[in-house]
Amino acid sequence: MAYENILAIINDMTSNFLFLENGHIDIPTAGKFLNQLEQIVTASASAKMDPLPNIAGAVNTLLEKMIMEIVDRKEGFSAFEEGLTLMQKIGDSYQSTGSYTGDVNDFLSRVSTLTGISLSRPGSAAPSSEPLAADLKVTETSPAATDDAVRTKDQEKKKDFIVEDEGLLKDFIVEGLEYMCEIEVSVLNLEQNPEDKEYINAVFRPFHSVKGVAGFLNLKDISELAHALENLLDRARNNDLKVVSGLIDIILDGADVLKTMIGSLQEVLDGNRDIPFIPDLSDLKERIEHVDEIVEDVPEIKKIGEILIDNGVISEDNLKESLEQSQRAPHKKKLGETLITEGKATPRQVAQALRKQANQVADTSTIRVDVKKLDDLVDMIGELVICQSMIRQNPAVQESDDMKLIRDVAQLSTITSELQRTSTSLRMIPIKQTFQRMSRLVRDLAKNAGKAVAVILEGEETEIDRNMVEEIYNPLVHMVRNAVDHGIESTEERSKTGKPDQGTIQLKAYHKGGNIVIEIVDDGRGLKKHKIIEKAIERGLIESAEAVTEQELYRLIFHPGFSTAEKVTDVSGRGVGMDVVKQAVEKLRGKVDIQSREGQGTTFITYFPLTMAIVDGMIVRIGREKYIIPATAVRQLLRPPRESYNNVIGRGEMINVMGNLLPLVRLNKIFNIKADHDEPWDALTVVVEAGHKAKCFIVDEVIGKEEVVIKTLGDGLKNTKGISGGAILGNGNVGLIIDPEGVFELSER
Amino acid sequence: MDKNIKVLVVDDFATMRKVVRNLLKQIGYENIVEAEDGAMALKTLKSQKIDFIVADWNMPNMSGIELLKAVRADGKLAGTPFLMVTAEALQENVIEAVKAGVNGYIVKPFTAEVLNEKIEAIVAKL
Incomplete structure (x- = not known):
């Protein structure tokens, strides 16, 4: 039965082979053959048709080499034919006699000679799965790479070439630089998930693409460097190289160098340079070459013997002897036992060493988990919390007088909220990496601007939701750039004002009231109040300096297009920066404060929620709708008496809350719905605070306080002003989460 | 040789697409559409008739090999000629593509002449 099927495949191959033209197997046919050969190998192996699996495997190898154009076409073709005939012979023989006794070694050695791969003879195991020289490369067929004469000529042509293909080169510069910048972000992900193939790929791809196009544009140096870096990542992808900080450093430095090289092409185009700048690559090349020598940063667990040697209890010779003894012992004694029985160590010393070893294990007893799984877990726990709360609020439960049920439900609530806390903490990681990237950024920027800046990091261990890390990166970068570029003065300016030559930028992180606070402190020139006032009046943002508080004044720099920088540099000062910062921070339900003293420096204080997944909210009802106000924004609740209501001309309706x-x-x-009550003295008033302002929201009822899991409103409604998301409430209803700042802005329109 | 066939160029790197487009024009193919990854390419293939695909191997979302497998698995598109562009001729890659039914492969960087040879060889076999 099996014989027939296998023979049918072989016959099909043979007839297809006969129709091939001019002694050449074209690629689509070769593909078909490869698949058929694979079938034959598997089927004949399970049908025990020795040596057919070996022969089919050998034909497969041969064909692969023919596709790769490693084997001479004519030779390969005739060997392939021989292989097919042989396979047919074996198949026929098995069908008629159930065995095959002929010799196949001639054919196997012919294939071995042709392909350079030694093939196992019949009788030995697993012939087809012989590991192939996977990284074997074909000599390139493109003429540019064939001989040196052509290459030199090409290089001579390089300059003309650039001019000739200017459009293409321009595209390459723009896109190439973009790609190199992307790498920085991807590397952060990779550093945290060193084994995630997707992340490795995300870093690999930009190098790969740059290399490809650089090859076409004849930019040999760029293409070679990108190729070398790409190779490192390829090895990492194949688990041949571990992603450790040493490797990450090489990749980042490599990306930097490529950026410089690509950037210099622009200078050539602009006519500021004759030939592209080629930096000294010897150091980088050396590091790439010696990449295998990078030591892994995770300390290895020491063996018990090593600990005892470290402690000076035994010598290395003692250890060797005892180890051999332990191995020889009839029941494979443990090393500690042997040492004790031989009197080389006391039981106490061994016990101490064991304890030390156990501690080491404890230090490294972490496991890596796919982030997706973790996110799913946190999501499911979010759902569990909602479900738990639905049970608790079910009238049947609430009205029940079954004490046991009530106790059990209370217990369930305690456990679920504990579970929720634990699950959120699972995703928390220290902010260290982000800070380190910042300090790197400061160094680079300072170097570019010709300034001396020191970075001080504080609170690097402060933890933040992993999903927030990427989100906060961009706004922080903007603020740091601003600090280096505009905050810190030039060395001359600093020495004139009696400051130390070197400026300082401090990055601080700490937890405060359910938020992570990140401060960026510089000791630079500070914000020039009079300039802001001038500009704000000129732009009609304020009427006079008296009408606004200092805080409000500083916050004006967050207005779109508002910049007091005198000099526009390439990184900031175009007035596009600070409003982007504000938007980005607010999108994350965070806020920015500025403190500044002219001549002494500026501090940006950003507050971010620890996680974007949950919000502690106050549930209010207006008419038939339910809204959630973030509890952090609620200052007080009151029912104002009629006298406290004022309608001030020019300032609108106001409520007197304790004198304010x-x-x-x-x-x-604002939301265009019908409320039960129109007048504040009939309804309830919630005093909501956001961005240094406080306003009174009228609501019909305050239902309670609840932790809700935030759901986005989907792509279409994502950017609805005044609403930051939705949530399923404890009773199963849906409520919209109010974004206080957004509502403030709407109310001011 | 019919130079009016519609060629789909798939690559995530816009500059690379332009390179291929320029080379194709040099050898007389004017009717060119582009896609930035496998997923987009598949969309294009489903919305208009494409006579020839030139796709890069390494792309986000849907790589060249995934695109190839998707095309071959689709009853209507299965016969579309497919030329795979790779950076190096890595044996495992090439063999995987050949087994998946690619019509040819070409190694970057290549010249217009080489591209022309590859396309003509493929079209001649159809």
């Missing part, structure tokens, strides 16, 4: 007049916001008007 606060603007009144009618949510029903």
Whole structure:
């Protein structure tokens, strides 16, 4: 039965082979053959048709080499034919006699000679799965790479070539630089998930693409360097190289060098340079070459014997002897036992060493988990919390007088909220890496600007949700750039004002009230208040300096297009930076504060929630709708008496809250819904605080406080002003989460 | 040789697409459409008739090999000639593509002449 099937495949191959023209197997046919050969190998192996699996395997290897154009076409073709005939012979023989006794060694050695791969003879195991020289490369067929004469000529032509293909080169510069910048972000991910193939790929791809195009543009140096870096990542992808910090450093430095090289092409185009700048690559090349010598940063667990040697209890010779003894012992004694029985160590010393070893194990007893799984887990726990809360709020449970049920439900609530806390903490990672990248950025920027800047990091161990790390990166980069570029003065300016030559930028992180606070402190020139006032009046943002507080004044720099920088540099000062920062921070439900003293420096204080997954909210009702106000924004609740209501001309409706007049916001008007009560003294008032302002929201009812899991509103409604998301409430209803700052802005329109 | 056939160029690197487009034009193919990854290419293939695919191997979302497998698995598209562009002729890559039914492969960087040879060899066999 099996014989027939296998023979049918062989016959099919043979007839296809006969139709091939001019002694050449074209690629589509070769593909078919490869698949058929694979079938034959598997089927004949399970049908025990020795030596057919070997022969089919050998034909397979031969064909692969023919496709790769490693084997001479004519020779290969005739050997392939011989292989097919042989396979047919074996198949026929098995069908008629159930065995094959002929000799196949001639054919196997013919294939071996042709392909340079030694093939196992019949009788030995697993012939087809012989590991192939996978990284074997074909000599390139492109004429550019064939002989030196052509190459030199090409290089001579290089300059003309660039001019000739200017459009293409321009595209390459722009896209290439973009790709190199992407690498920095991808590397962060990779550093945290060194084994994730997707992340390795994300770093690999930009180098790969740059190399490809550079090859066409004859940019030999760029293409070679990109190729070398790409190779490292390829090895990492194949588990041949471990992703450790040493490797990451090489990749980052390599990307930097490529950036410089690609950037210099622009200078050539601009006419500022005759030939592209080629930096000294010897150091980098050397590091790439010696990449295998990089030691892994994870300390290895020491063996018990090594600990005892370290402690001076035994000598190395003692250890060797005892190890041999332990091996020879009839029941394979443990080393500690042998040492004790031989009197080389006391039981106490061994016990101490064992404890030390156990501690080491404890230090490294972490496991890597796919982030996707973790996210799913956190999501599911979020759902569990909702479900738990639905049970708790079910009227049947609430009205029940079954004490046991009530106790059990309470217990369930405690456990779920504990579970939720634990699950969120799983995703927390120290902010260290982000800070380190920042300090690298400061160094680079300072060097470019010709300034001396020191970086001080504080609170690097502060933890933050892994998913937040990437999000906060961009706004932080903007602020750091701003600090280096505009905050810190030039060395001359600093020495004139009696400051130390070297400027300082401090990055601080700490937890405060459910937020992570990140401060960027510089000891530079500080914000020039009078300049901001001038500009703000000129742009009609304020009427006079008296009308605004200092905080409000500084916050004006977050207005789009507002820049007081005198000199526009390539990184900031075009007035596009700070409003982007504000937007980015607010999108994350964070906020930015500025403190500044002219001549002494500026501090940007950013507050970010620890996680984007959950918000502690106050549930309020307006008419039939339910809204969630983030609890951190709620300052107080009150039912104002009629006398505290004022309608101030020019300032709108106000409520007097303990001596302060606060603007009144009618949510029903903003969201266009019908409320039960129109007047504040009939309804309830929630004083909401955001961005240094406080306003009164009128609501019909305050239902309670609840931790809710935030769900986005989907792509279409994502950017709805005033609403930051939705949530399923404890009773199963859906509520919209209010974004206080957004509502403030809406109310001011 | 029919130079009016519609060629789909797939590569995530825009400059690379332009390179291939320029080379194709040099050898007389004017009717060119582009896609930036396998997934986009598949969309294009489903919305218009494509006579020839030139795709890069390494792309995000859907790589060249995934695209090739998807094309061969699709009843309507299965016969579309497919030329795979690779950076190095890595044996495992090439063999995987050949087994998946590629019509030819070409190693970067290549000249217009080599590209022409490859395309003509493939079209001649159809």
